[in-house]
Amino acid sequence: MQAPEEQTMPVRNGAELLLDTLTAQNVEMIFGYPGGAVLPLYDAVYRQQFRHILVRHEQAAAHAAEGYAKATGRPGVIFVTSGPGATNAITGIADAMMDSTPLIIFTGQVGTQAIGSDAFQEADILSMTASITKNNYQVHDVRELPRIVNEAFYVATTGRKGPVLIDLPKDIANQTTNAPFPAQVNLPQYQPTPTIDKKSVAQLMQALSQAHKPVLLVGNGVHAAAAQTEVQRFAQRYQVPVVATLLGLGIMATDAPLFLGMGGMHGTYAANMALTECDLLINIGSRFDDRLATAPQKFAPHATIAHIDIDAAEMDKVIPATYQLVGDAKAVLKLMLRSSAARPDVAAWQQQLQQWQTQHPMHYQKSATEIKPQQVVQLVGELTHGDAYVVTDVGQHQMWAAQYYPFKHQHQLITSGGLGTMGFGLPAAIGVKLAAPDKPVVLFVGDGGIQMTSEELEVIATYDLNIKIILLNNHTLGMVRQWQDLFYDQRRSATMFEHQPDFMKLADAYGLKAYHLTDPQTVATDLTAAFATTHAALIEVAIPALEPVMPMIAPGHANNEMMESD
Amino acid sequence: MRRVLTCLLSNDPGVLNRFTGTLTRRQVNIDSISISPIGDKSASRVTAVIYLNDLAAAKQLVAQLNKQIDVLEIDDITEQPHIERELALIRVNAATNKRAELFAMVQPFRADVVDVALDSLMIQITGSREKVNALLRVVQPYGVTKVVRTGVAGFTRAEG
Numbered sequence: 001m002q003a004p005e006e007q008t009m010p011v012r013n014g015a016e017l018l019l020d021t022l023t024a025q026n027v028e029m030i031f032g033y034p035g036g037a038v039l040p041l042y043d044a045v046y047r048q049q050f051r052h053i054l055v056r057h058e059q060a061a062a063h064a065a066e067g068y069a070k071a072t073g074r075p076g077v078i079f080v081t082s083g084p085g086a087t088n089a090i091t092g093i094a095d096a097m098m099d100s101t102p103l104i105i106f107t108g109q110v111g112t113q114a115i116g117s118d119a120f121q122e123a124d125i126l127s128m129t130a131s132i133t134k135n136n137y138q139v140h141d142v143r144e145l146p147r148i149v150n151e152a153f154y155v156a157t158t159g160r161k162g163p164v165l166i167d168l169p170k171d172i173a174n175q176t177t178n179a180p181f182p183a184q185v186n187l188p189q190y191q192p193t194p195t196i197d198k199k200s201v202a203q204l205m206q207a208l209s210q211a212h213k214p215v216l217l218v219g220n221g222v223h224a225a226a227a228q229t230e231v232q233r234f235a236q237r238y239q240v241p242v243v244a245t246l247l248g249l250g251i252m253a254t255d256a257p258l259f260l261g262m263g264g265m266h267g268t269y270a271a272n273m274a275l276t277e278c279d280l281l282i283n284i285g286s287r288f289d290d291r292l293a294t295a296p297q298k299f300a301p302h303a304t305i306a307h308i309d310i311d312a313a314e315m316d317k318v319i320p321a322t323y324q325l326v327g328d329a330k331a332v333l334k335l336m337l338r339s340s341a342a343r344p345d346v347a348a349w350q351q352q353l354q355q356w357q358t359q360h361p362m363h364y365q366k367s368a369t370e371i372k373p374q375q376v377v378q379l380v381g382e383l384t385h386g387d388a389y390v391v392t393d394v395g396q397h398q399m400w401a402a403q404y405y406p407f408k409h410q411h412q413l414i415t416s417g418g419l420g421t422m423g424f425g426l427p428a429a430i431g432v433k434l435a436a437p438d439k440p441v442v443l444f445v446g447d448g449g450i451q452m453t454s455e456e457l458e459v460i461a462t463y464d465l466n467i468k469i470i471l472l473n474n475h476t477l478g479m480v481r482q483w484q485d486l487f488y489d490q491r492r493s494a495t496m497f498e499h500q501p502d503f504m505k506l507a508d509a510y511g512l513k514a515y516h517l518t519d520p521q522t523v524a525t526d527l528t529a530a531f532a533t534t535h536a537a538l539i540e541v542a543i544p545a546l547e548p549v550m551p552m553i554a555p556g557h558a559n560n561e562m563m564e565s566d
Numbered sequence: 567m568r569r570v571l572t573c574l575l576s577n578d579p580g581v582l583n584r585f586t587g588t589l590t591r592r593q594v595n596i597d598s599i600s601i602s603p604i605g606d607k608s609a610s611r612v613t614a615v616i617y618l619n620d621l622a623a624a625k626q627l628v629a630q631l632n633k634q635i636d637v638l639e640i641d642d643i644t645e646q647p648h649i650e651r652e653l654a655l656i657r658v659n660a661a662t663n664k665r666a667e668l669f670a671m672v673q674p675f676r677a678d679v680v681d682v683a684l685d686s687l688m689i690q691i692t693g694s695r696e697k698v699n700a701l702l703r704v705v706q707p708y709g710v711t712k713v714v715r716t717g718v719a720g721f722t723r724a725e726g
Contacts, residue, residue, distance in 0.1 A: 126580050127580070127583060130587050131588075135635040135636070138579070187635065189635075189637075189638040190635055312632070312633075313629035313632070316625065317626055320622075
């Protein structure tokens with residue numbers, strides 16, 4: 001810290017100091033919702049004309065910030081008030097934690113003197129968010145604010161990324177100071193950039209040379225490290241086929257010859273067979289989630305496992321690995337690319353994979369009388385040339401989007417992977433569109449999920465955000481219904497919507513264009529017409545109620561035990 | 567299996583909450599925990615004794631704790647040569663005619679009588695968990711009315 005007399009600063013209150021620190025961190029917008037405890041913050045927002053996106057519910061602020069962060073790789077910032085404002089944001093914070101998404105959450109708090117007195121709108125948000133944040137802080141002195149904010153950004157965006165929460169008591173936001181920025185981060189024990197063990201890299205490359213059936217598994221860690229180019233170069237050079245997790249989609253172009261598709265519960269036949277039959281599995285930035293490794297005891301039974309992850313705690317957490325490489329995916333891949341190891345002989349393996357791909361392609365029963373959801377995703381893929389940001393909610397439509405959209409860019413699929421949060425899609429799409437106003441943004445959402453955060457349609461209208469909302473309406477909570485049909489003898493408990501809002505009127509109420517697609521003969525032209533508008537459109541598509549997501553691996557079954565559609 | 571963890575935590579509010587929360591989330595019960603600030607009081611030294619199913623679970627737990635920003639150091643010292651000590655205060659009934667007997671009994675344990683009342687004594691003992699248990703066993707017949715144990719504190723022996 002420099003001596004105060006050298007660097008006297010203008011007198012500012014905590015709120016102004018906070019916004020100045022955010023400006024220094026290159027924050028371009030805040031997603032938020034005002035309230036009593038954040039009045040000083042919002043006064044500073046007003047006076048500084050800081051760009052603020054007013055959502056309609058605090059959960060949406062968190063999801064919009066997630067959308068922003070997932071699309072850009074930069075942290076999303078949210079302001080919410082104390083008590084209910086903070087607790088409403090919790091779902092989004094938990095979602096961000098699960099998907100390692102960098103968020104900075106500012107929660108208002110009652111005045112320092114009132115903390116612990118059960119004051120109006122008081123909640124102990126630090127305790128509540130301890131397990132769903134990478135770290136959290138409460139500010140006790142206005143002079144600490146810049147350091148804490150900078151630490152929060154540093155922690156959120158380094159190592160395994162994640163949400164960091166700062167609880168700001170109202171009196172601290174009002175306190176004035178002319179103290180100089182003690183802004184230096186002081187976290188000597190936090191070492192987010194591990195030294196990569198070069199010997200392990202060499203051993204892994206040696207093992208790759210000798211492998212006959214190698215597979216690369218790519219997950220969210222590749223997006224986090226922005227290592228798409230390195231993955232593609234490596235796969236190409238060593239002719240290693242690639243399987244993606246849900247969050248790893250986009251790293252390989254869907255039509256790339258080496259790409260086998262998504263693995264796991266609703267993955268492709270070839271991807272799951274490759275995971276089962278491979279003799280060397282190189283996992284880059286995936287955490288062997290149970291939707292991928294559906295039966296850990298039986299996962300990749302013939303394979304030597306290599307695990308590359310920035311988070312040392314992922315090693316041996318689910319699947320024990322012979323080669324453990326703790327490090328940033330890009331940095332590790334660069335070292336791997338520097339190796340002069342010989343290419344493995346994979347001719348027979350490629351032939352086998354090709355056979356699986358040809359014999360078991362992704363397919364669905366086409367229909368002349370009903371619009372199939374898979375077909376809608378394919379049509380949207382064609383209309384957008386595979387270049388749109390694809391945002392999804394959670395459920396069947398999410399899987400259809402993952403299975404049938406022709407992804408090709410990193411950060412392209414914006415979805416709630418780990419937590420599986422219904423209601424994520426609509427607000428996340430808002431964050432994505434604001435982050436990338438010149439890029440097409442498509443949201444796939446179900447009739448269940450849209451009703452969880454439909455209030456955010458107003459934000460789309462207010463900011464005139466050109467988001468194409470594809471509402472796949474099957475009048476059911478389709479994924480849960482699918483499980484009930486398969487595992488609960490078709491007892492469809494609480495999953496059938498007998499009554500629904502008129503979504504056309506709902507869109508109209510917000511002043512948004514709406515289309516209702518029901519005719520399979522004209523669905524392609526109808527979609528094209530709806531996509532022609534340069535404003536937002538709610539495109540409701542009537543789909544069959546009982547369409548299942550296939551293929552499917554029942555929970556607890558191995559990757560090669562897939563159910564397939566007829 | 568019993569594991570002894572020793573770690574250094576930032577001495578800030580909520581940090582112990584995060585530490586124990588990491589255990590709770592993985593259904594790990596704490597057998598004993600001792601914590602106190604050390605040095606300039608910016609950090610606290612913790613000794614925690616926990617029970618886990620296997621070595622893999624222990625490694626995983628240490629890795630998860632190590633991720634916490636406010637866990638400055640963490641080590642599983644179970645397999646390393648180390649010292650474990652505990653302090654206990656024991657109140658035991660002691661009618662006048664039993665006192666000499668009790669005084670004599672605690673002596674081999676190098677325990678001290680730290681408080682004397684009309685019909686009871688308070689004994690302070692420091693030592694290994696086994697030693698504390700042994701003393702408790704022998705004074706039990708006199709009527710133990712209250713016990714407090716600090717839980718295990720420990721760290722590794724110096725090399726050489």
